[in-house]
Amino acid sequence: MKFKHLFGPVPSRRLGVSLGIDLVPYKTCTMDCIFCECGKTTNLTIDRKEYVPTAEILDELDAYLKQSPDLDYITFSGLGEPTLHSRIGEILNFLKQNYPRYKVAILTNGTLLFHKELRDEIKNTDIVKPSLDAGSDEIFKKINSPHKSLDLHKIIDGLIELRKEFRGEIWLEVFIVPSLNDTNDELQKIKNAIEKIKPNKTQLNTLDRPGTENWVMPAKKEDLEKIASFLNAEVIANFKPRKKIKSFSKDIEDSIISTIRRRPCTANDLSEILGIHLNEINKYLQVLIENKKINSKEGKRGTFFRIK
Template sequence: MVMKYVKGVVLSRRLGRSLGINLLPDLICSEDCIYCECGTTRNLTLERKEYAPTDQVISELDRFLKKRPVADYITFSGLGEPTLHSGIGKIIDYLKDNYADYKIALLTNSSLLHKAEVRAEIKRLDLIVPSLDAGTEKTFKKICRPAEGLTLQLILDGIEAVSNEFNGEIRLEILFLKGVNDSDREVNELVDKIKDFKIDKVDINTLNRAPAVSGYKPVSKERLIKISEKIPFKTEIYI
């Protein structure tokens, strides 16, 4: 069966057996992160619209899930920011109404979580994994290269709002780059921003594949352990 929007089931380091949903098949994103393993963003935007036909995505999911595949999560991820897709809420509702025995996860760069309508659309998820890679605007812009109008404060506002409203699990994801956001000063700034969030866990990552921009290096496991000791939440390190 040839699938355009549904990928897997694949083994994920963090989510186990994951069935992926790619709603943005052409590198459409609100950020152009220097570390992205998918490559350079082709369409840098904050505009929400139906980038892939919602009904076709649902049809693919229906055909695949009727076979009852073994999966720990159905995961919105793919080649861009999933919440840019205006039909994500409809897809989540369809899955919850028809395949409630599957858990649903969202990997998000957090860029649209400050919008109440986005939070309403994703409220039925089981797991949200929002990312945050910096505690200062300067470092945020260096790492994430956001679309015009997107600021670190909007990212922080969105994650805080989700942490206050969401009933499922929240795992904050932070990716560290050597010499960019791994110094004590950078880590302290970041910890200060997240210390009051209501989250379940922090996933700590570093580069493990070639980044979109060459020249950047992973942080050592020893340094990541030191960083994890500063974070006031349960942490897990992924190398």
């Protein structure tokens, strides 16, 4: 069975071996973040609806999980904002009722959690992993380019309410963009918000694959460590060595290398040529870069990857 809405399993720095569920079409999101590895948002919206058929997703999950794969997590993630799907709760409950052995995580930008209805829908998940990249409206707009109706303080209030109601774990991610949200003033505002939200973990991330805007640079390791100390956070660990990643497929690695040996390709090119989900392609590209097998160069259509 060829899967349209599932991808992976992929090696995740945060969740180990993860099977992804893609609930919305490419780049349907509530924000247009400058660091997004999936590219610019093409459908900026806050409208919750059934973007892809729920029945198709349930059929695919059933077909895949009946094989009892070795997974650390099933994640609602993909190429857009998963909480935009109006029946996410139904899909989550299907997993919990039929495949309770698997832990479930929701990777979300957190912008819609001020809706009580949504918080109720996702209450049975194991981990909610929202993001908060700013403590001020100015930086929020510069980094996240949100839908015009979104308000940072309302988003933070939604995260605070989630903490009060939710029995699972909340892992809050802060994406550090040098010169924007790493100033003392902005970090203090972020810290104030974190103290109100009370997540189980606060995790720092920074650019490790080309984002939407090519001027965005990764934060230095020593700067991240200082910020982590100030925010009482952890820096997301590097990938495990490839040989220790259960889900790493040598066939996919070889296919990527074989393709870009013929001509440089963007991540989107590789996804289309190889028929592999963009998120999965991005994970492999990062491992290949870390292993110094490939490098990247900016071109007119974006970032091109080629043999080193």
